[in-house]
Amino acid sequence: MRLLQLLSYVVLSQGLSFSVSSIYNQRRTTLFARSMSRRVTLSSATSLFFTAFGPVSSSRASASASAVPTPAMSDIPFPTRPRYRDQDVSMVYSESTTEGPRTRGFLVRRYTGESTPYKFSSSPVRLVKKWPDKMPFTRQDFSRSDEHKDNEFYAVPRFVYHIDEGSVSALTNYYKNEIQPNSSILDIASSWVSHYPVSFPTMMKRISGCGMNKFEMMANDQLNDYTTKDLNERDSNNADLPPELPYADNTFDVVTCVVSIDYMIHPIEVLKEVHRVLKPGGKAILSQSNRCFPSKAVNMWLGMNDRQHLELINGYFQYAGGFDDRLAFDISAKGGDANDPMFIIQASKSS
Numbered sequence: 001m002r003l004l005q006l007l008s009y010v011v012l013s014q015g016l017s018f019s020v021s022s023i024y025n026q027r028r029t030t031l032f033a034r035s036m037s038r039r040v041t042l043s044s045a046t047s048l049f050f051t052a053f054g055p056v057s058s059s060r061a062s063a064s065a066s067a068v069p070t071p072a073m074s075d076i077p078f079p080t081r082p083r084y085r086d087q088d089v090s091m092v093y094s095e096s097t098t099e100g101p102r103t104r105g106f107l108v109r110r111y112t113g114e115s116t117p118y119k120f121s122s123s124p125v126r127l128v129k130k131w132p133d134k135m136p137f138t139r140q141d142f143s144r145s146d147e148h149k150d151n152e153f154y155a156v157p158r159f160v161y162h163i164d165e166g167s168v169s170a171l172t173n174y175y176k177n178e179i180q181p182n183s184s185i186l187d188i189a190s191s192w193v194s195h196y197p198v199s200f201p202t203m204m205k206r207i208s209g210c211g212m213n214k215f216e217m218m219a220n221d222q223l224n225d226y227t228t229k230d231l232n233e234r235d236s237n238n239a240d241l242p243p244e245l246p247y248a249d250n251t252f253d254v255v256t257c258v259v260s261i262d263y264m265i266h267p268i269e270v271l272k273e274v275h276r277v278l279k280p281g282g283k284a285i286l287s288q289s290n291r292c293f294p295s296k297a298v299n300m301w302l303g304m305n306d307r308q309h310l311e312l313i314n315g316y317f318q319y320a321g322g323f324d325d326r327l328a329f330d331i332s333a334k335g336g337d338a339n340d341p342m343f344i345i346q347a348s349k350s351s
Helices: 163-179 214-218 267-277 305-322
Strands: 005-012 016-024 029-032 039-042 048-052 086-095 102-111 123-125 186-189 206-211 227-228 253-260 276-290 327-330 343-348
Touching: 016 186, 048 327, 086 214, 102 186, 163 227, 163 343, 206 214, 253 267, 267 276, 267 305, 276 305
Parallel strands: 186 206, 186 253, 206 227, 253 276
Antiparallel strands: 005 048, 016 029, 016 039, 016 086, 086 102, 123 327, 276 343, 327 343
């Protein structure tokens, strides 16, 4: 079993507040943002964990949550483009007027994709595999070594990156050039980061998140709204349920999915849902690296290389139907400490 870096905060009182405040930081220059916080109130005592690597086991929190709207980070003026944004995530144990508040917290760092040592380029990747008319996949292809329900695996918030700064920055740079201002964007398999440029919250009409862990998405200051949704959902008898995105038809200009298609046991059905919620001509942008939780990636993915992954996703798009020709790119960052590859495969909804 892999070693886990684990930081646990056990809530001793009946009420817990989870708040997030952010500051911009670059080298020795720290630019303090105006007051920004998001607060979640849990209904009962529970535990929160900060994990560097999964999977971990935990007792699930039964929670009723409300978020306080906050200004977008891109509203904050700054003279230079910071490479990082440091965010203080704190938990308030008590707000007693006699004892004073008792808090515990930790610092998380966001990559902005700005002022980095990396060089970015976009090299087309030619997709050559001819997929048959009939889907060749079996149920075994989409099985996983860990078949426990995903809402258990992802119950604990993970305020960490699963790819390195170079690949995050490459993806942010790609979004900057590819997604037009005033777009409505949906980020599926969303988390505490969406990898969009800092300017997007004020440039875009709407940014929505749909992901597994609401506490992560509440800390995502680029989202206007979010919905907790398990796209690998199963019923009480452990039978698969059809994945459905909780949005109306023809709602979004762009749907993004970052290094997550490899975990989906019904990826074709998910892409059919992506097609449904996209406007005619809208884009689906799927990004992929070579990092994953092996226990949760589908079996056939684990036996493939990077090129085969792109061909497989192309097949998913083909069988989902309704998308124009797919385009694939290698956008991996070069220079500095960049190590993880980053690939894009995108398709537009047929008009």
